[in-house]
Amino acid sequence: MATIRFLAPDTDAYVSSVQRHIGEFEARSGHRADLRIIGSDEYFSNRIEPYLAGEDAADVYMSGPVLLWEQMASGLVEPLDDYVASAGAEYRFDDFIDGLIRANRWSGRFGDPLGNGPLLEIPVNCESYNLVYVPSILERCGVEVPSTWEEYFAAAGKISANAGSGVRGFGQRGVQVWHTVYTGFATQLWSCGAADFDRSRRCAIASPEAVEATEAFIRSLKRAGPRDWTNQRWYELALDCANGKYGLLVDSDHYVAFFENPEFSSLVGRVGYALPPAGPSGLRKPNLWTWSVVMNSRSRNKRAAWDFVEWATGREFLLRSVFEGNMNPTRLSIWDDPEFIRYTSTWGNFYDVSRRLVEELGSVLVTPVTNYLQVADRWTRALRDAYLGVDPVRGALQKAASDIDAMVAG
Structure with missing residues (x-):
């Protein structure tokens, strides 16, 4: 028997x-x-690399797209295909949602799409980016549920002007971290026809489409976003939205675990859920993220580490965990489970919207590259510079794009 070290x-x-x-x-x-x-x-x-190296290295740890790509380049990821093949019949690997498994396969080469290459991790929860709204705030301000990004920003402005003290139009992450660009902003940008890189793998965040989308984003942030946007972290954002400080939000759909829990929320049963807005051409491109379990390639107890992974990603454990707040499910059988369907039945359209996002619409939009954390950090800095008036949007993005091309070329 062995000691299994789990980092999370x-x-x-x-x-x-x-x-x-x-x-x-x-x-x-x-x-x-x-x-x-x-x-x-x-x-x-x-x-976290110090925790994954040396005599006392963690055997298993949590990760996800973007983080994982850097860890793969550092030699900290054990491919899992052979372990999955050795799992017991009750493990049912084919029960995992196909798109989530594709999101966690990659060759490690810039330019190669996700879905090709070894299985790098097994998803235990996931998020795509839905539209959350507070019906009572929208009704008070005479605002309809927006279906396009133009409508979304217009509605946010109207809410901010009319909802009263303490309520802003829309919530949005803003701290100097990579997921500021990854979540709602990425969903907006790609839906508006832009992307991070073009087909030649040149940085495209200063393309005409990207500049136009970013200008709309920055204008609306100043008019109707968080007053302290550059300090807005995900956890506080979820809690603020759960307590009526924003009328609209496009961010993680697993925030439902906050919104529908009376321990955190004053709006239980009074939150609306919809697909994220579409771009001007009708395109709707929600981004996707998975929290997943990874085996450390430096583990000295890989067979025992797999025993942990098999238990911690099995249907029995994951089904139980959803009732303890672990949203959203990564296995089809859990979405189909009658008890889970009953559990979510009072959450408005959450179930239908989130299931469609995870099974049909959501995908990891960003281009995989082993130093994407640096790419996203530089991109986030450009957004913050534009917001703070250090540079106009176009200039901030052009400078960032040049820096990013140098990063990925190196």
Whole structure:
């Protein structure tokens, strides 16, 4: 029997479920588990390599697209195809949603799309980016649920002007971290016909389409976004939205675990959910993210590490965890589970919207490259510079695009 070291962030519901039920794994497997939970800011910055190297390295850890690509380049990811093939019949790997598995396969080469190459991690929750709205705020301000980004920003302005003190038009992440561009902003940008790189793999964030979309975004942020946008983190954003401080939000659909939990929300049962807005041509391109379980290639106990992965990504564990806040499911059988359907039945259109996002519309939009954290950080800095008036939008994006081309060329 072995000691399995598991590394994870401290604000994730899945991780809380692992902590809550780890005794079950130890009893069933005979292994001992050593859980190492660190702050989410440190984790999202991907400064975790010291925990994944050396004599005391974690055997299994949490990751996701963008973070994973850098970890792969550092030799910290064990391909999982052979382990999956050895799993027991009850594991049912084909129960995972196809698009989520594709999002976690990659060759490691810039320019190669996701879906090709080895299986790098197994998804345990996922998010795409829906439109959340507070019907009572919209009604008070005479605003319809927006179906396009132009309507969204116009509605946000009207809400900010008419909803009263303490309520802004729309929520949006804004701190100097990569996921500021990855979530709602990326969904807007791609839906408006823009992208991060073009077909020749040149940075395209200063293309005419990208500049136009970004200008609309920055204008509306100043008019109707968070007053402290450059300090807006995801966790506080979710809590603020759950308590009526914004009329609209395009961000993670797994925030439902906050919105529909009376421990965090004053709006339980009174939140609306819809598909994210479409761009001017009718294009709707929601981005996608998965929190997933990775085996460290430097683990000294890989067979025992797989025992942990098989338990922690099995249907039994993942079904139980959704009722403990681990949204959204990554297995089809959990979406189909009658108890889960009943559990979500009072959440308006959440179930139908989020299932369509994860199965049909959502995909990892950003171009995979092993240093995408640097790319996204530079892009985020350009947005913040434009917002703060350091540079006009076009100039900020042109400078960033030039820097990003140099980053990926190196």
